[in-house]
Amino acid sequence: MDTFKGVTLIDEYGQNEHVALCYSINEGYYNFVKGYSFIELIDTGKKCRNNSVFEIVGTGFINDAMPLIRYGTEDYVEIDSEGNIVSIIGRTQDFILNQEKELVPCIVLTREQTLKNVLRSQFFQDQPGKLEYRVVVNNDFNEIDVEAILFDINRAFGGKIVPQVKIVEQIERKKSGKQKRLIQQIDLSQYK
DSSP: OOTTTTOOOOOEEOTTTTTOEEEEEOOOOOEETTTTTEEEEEEEEEEETTTTEEEEEEESSSOSSOOOOOOOEEEEEEEEETTOEEEEEEEEEOOOEOTTEEEEEEEOOOOOTTTEEEEEEEEEESTTEEEEEEEETTOOOOOHHHHHHHHHHHHHTTTOEEEEOOOOOSOBBBSSSSSSSSSSSSSSOOOO
């Protein structure tokens, strides 16, 4: 907003299934478009920055041929104590355990050039406080790319995660063929 003074900034959220659409104006609260779908927010019992984390469940109105009814998007929102949606966490049904044994959403915002030489990627955790970022890379991938990834991961988790970048030949997939964003091997049920 500092670069383009006087311009209205609109942040829009939606997904391929077309069961939810919302927007934020000038970094304000998010609002769902009511005529687009019917939205339910299901409390996960989890916290993010002292706010509650809710899953978006939607019934779409625009797909007449095959409507999705009470579709669990596996996308999450962060809601403050006043009931305002302050952040779209996104499709991150996956949580990790940081060094302080806090359960946090696995969200890493990367800078534009960080993943320019990464073809596919996946997070992997099997120990609290440690996070492995597995990458399939092109021939231009080098140590500068590794440093950029590590910087973004450290920034995302406030230095409470020990990150590692591991180059792999392929990324693990589910039986359905879809790629999971995070392979979590810690039983998180004992952490709140």
